[in-house]
Amino acid sequence: MKKITVIGTGYVGLVSGTCFADAGNDVTCCDIDQVKINNLSQGIIPIYEPGLKELVHKNVRSGTLHFSANVPQAILDAEVVYIAVGTPMNSTGEADLTYVKQVAKTIAENLNGYKVIVTKSTVPVGTGRLVEKVIRKYSKDQHPFDVVSNPEFLREGSAIKDTLNMERAVIGATSEKAFQIIAELHQPFTSNIVKASLETAEIIKYAANAFLATKISFINDIANICERVGADVTKVSAGVGLDSRIGNKFLQAGVGFGGSCFPKDTAALLHIAEDCGYDFKLIKAVIETNEKQRVHLVEKLVNSLGELKGKTISVLGLAFKPNTNDIRSSPALDIIPYLAEQGAIVKAYDPIAIVETKKQIGYQCSYTENAYEAIKGSDACMILTDWQDVKNLDLAKVKQLMNQPLIVDGRNLFKLERMQELGFTYLSVGRPAIQKDAVISKAI
Ligand SMILES: NC(=O)c1ccc[n+]([C@@H]2O[C@H](COP(=O)([O-])OP(=O)(O)OC[C@H]3O[C@@H](n4cnc5c(N)ncnc54)[C@H](O)[C@@H]3O)[C@@H](O)[C@H]2O)c1
Numbered sequence: 001m002k003k004i005t006v007i008g009t010g011y012v013g014l015v016s017g018t019c020f021a022d023a024g025n026d027v028t029c030c031d032i033d034q035v036k037i038n039n040l041s042q043g044i045i046p047i048y049e050p051g052l053k054e055l056v057h058k059n060v061r062s063g064t065l066h067f068s069a070n071v072p073q074a075i076l077d078a079e080v081v082y083i084a085v086g087t088p089m090n091s092t093g094e095a096d097l098t099y100v101k102q103v104a105k106t107i108a109e110n111l112n113g114y115k116v117i118v119t120k121s122t123v124p125v126g127t128g129r130l131v132e133k134v135i136r137k138y139s140k141d142q143h144p145f146d147v148v149s150n151p152e153f154l155r156e157g158s159a160i161k162d163t164l165n166m167e168r169a170v171i172g173a174t175s176e177k178a179f180q181i182i183a184e185l186h187q188p189f190t191s192n193i194v195k196a197s198l199e200t201a202e203i204i205k206y207a208a209n210a211f212l213a214t215k216i217s218f219i220n221d222i223a224n225i226c227e228r229v230g231a232d233v234t235k236v237s238a239g240v241g242l243d244s245r246i247g248n249k250f251l252q253a254g255v256g257f258g259g260s261c262f263p264k265d266t267a268a269l270l271h272i273a274e275d276c277g278y279d280f281k282l283i284k285a286v287i288e289t290n291e292k293q294r295v296h297l298v299e300k301l302v303n304s305l306g307e308l309k310g311k312t313i314s315v316l317g318l319a320f321k322p323n324t325n326d327i328r329s330s331p332a333l334d335i336i337p338y339l340a341e342q343g344a345i346v347k348a349y350d351p352i353a354i355v356e357t358k359k360q361i362g363y364q365c366s367y368t369e370n371a372y373e374a375i376k377g378s379d380a381c382m383i384l385t386d387w388q389d390v391k392n393l394d395l396a397k398v399k400q401l402m403n404q405p406l407i408v409d410g411r412n413l414f415k416l417e418r419m420q421e422l423g424f425t426y427l428s429v430g431r432p433a434i435q436k437d438a439v440i441s442k443a444i
């Protein structure tokens with residue numbers, strides 16, 4: 001059992017802190033955001049994440065998990081201090097380390113004996129060394145400490161499962177003692193421990209995210225070729241994914257990737273490469289393909305619908321992926337303002353991300369309580385998130401409710417044959433377009 005302080009109660013701090021507590025450690029999750037801490041102390045969880053609320057409540061009840069806005073005190077009390085603050089993208093695409101540096105200074109001012117300081121935030125190569133330098137600079141009594149990089153690989157929407165059954169833990173430590181302490185903490189979750197240097201651990205995180213993003217942009221480029229030659233990308237994905245060297249994951253073509261990580265981390269990796277004088281052409285192309293994919297989906301709509309002015313368009317899905325209310329870099333945040341700007345009347349639906357979207361884009365669209373309400377009377381429907389309740393829509397009812405049966409599907413949710421039988425114009429990604437009233441083709 002270790003006394004752990006986790007600084008930052010975003011997705012990563014809250015989930016990893018809770019899971020460490022669940023494994024029997026004594027964990028304090030702290031944040032400078034007093035409102036967040038007040039809410040957490042009352043059992044109110046600021047994010048939607050399946051299973052998180054229950055696990056937080058369980059560990060608070062059993063006395064292993066605490067919340068505090070007194071960051072200095074929480075540092076004084078801890079043997080292991082995790083840094084899990086945000087590292088947002090700045091205006092030039094680099095990771096902004098302001099919060100990490102602030103926390104390093106606070107740690108330095110509250111060192112009172114040996115501690116292991118761990119960066120869990122996604123940080124550019126060299127940040128571990130920077131944290132070490134900042135702590136040395138501001139620590140008065142020069143107490144001993146070690147810095148470790150232990151990047152986080154959880155996915156939003158399945159964060160608890162990903163953490164409790166993690167596929168690997170990457171530990172980049174500056175001493176064997178610190179490595180052993182962090183390795184022991186991970187024993188309940190995985191036996192796959194990757195021991196590395198600080199720098200190697202830092203780059204593993206970016207390499208993992210960039211590789212996954214590359215798979216997505218690659219399949220989206222293949223999808224765009226499929227559209228030109230009349231092939232079906234879903235079958236291409238299945239066909240190549242059965243090769244175990246390739247694997248079938250992250251080969252779903254669509255509107256492109258969003259979220260708080262892939263867009264920011266691919267941009268940051270490009271900067272890391274530039275900083276060390278390397279022209280990383282591949283990652284530039286990955287980013288560009290992803291940005292174009294959103295435009296491509298809107299082009300499909302415009303090509304079929306004509307002028308958008310005065311047309312009613314329903315948008316299904318605001319979150320960047322299902323099972324989260326996170327809208328950071330979500331396709332909807334680009335697409336809805338564009339449609340509104342062109343004079344379209346936009347009606348949007350999402351099962352849980354409406355509050356967050358209103359804060360970000362306000363009333364550039366109206367919001368509905370269910371998908372059918374959004375669809376009713378619309379001239380076209382755009383699907384942007386693969387929510388289960390969108391997958392489960394009664395398509396005959398959808399057709400009946402629409403002004404004209406045009407669906408632009410950025411997530412390839414429905415079977416082409418079914419859409420043709422029902423008489424939709426159905427434009428998905430990397431698959432043959434289905435035109436209303438067209439004769440059913442046996443080739444599909
Ligand atoms: N969100 C994810 O799914 C995910 C997964 C893996 C890694 N990461 C990485 O983990 C890091 C955190 O991501 P997030 O989504 O949890 O971030 P977030 O921005 O949602 O939360 C960060 C929290 O840190 C707090 N904070 C900022 N400065 C502080 C300070 N000086 N003292 C105490 N608290 C402070 C903020 O108030 C906020 O609550 C980022 O580097 C991100 O790239 C995120």
Ligand SMILES: O=c1ccn([C@@H]2O[C@H](COP(=O)(O)OP(=O)(O)O[C@H]3O[C@H](CO)[C@@H](O)[C@H](O)[C@H]3O)[C@@H](O)[C@H]2O)c(=O)[nH]1
Pocket residue numbers: 122152153154155156157209212216249250251252253254255256257258259260261262320321
């Ligand atoms: O085949 C696919 C798979 C995903 N996506 C999109 O890619 C984005 C990211 O999805 P996902 O990776 O499932 O979610 P995140 O929560 O952003 O998780 C990623 O980013 C985290 C933050 O760094 C890492 O910890 C995770 O390992 C990494 O998967 C979403 O917009 C998805 O819709 C696709 O378009 N096609």
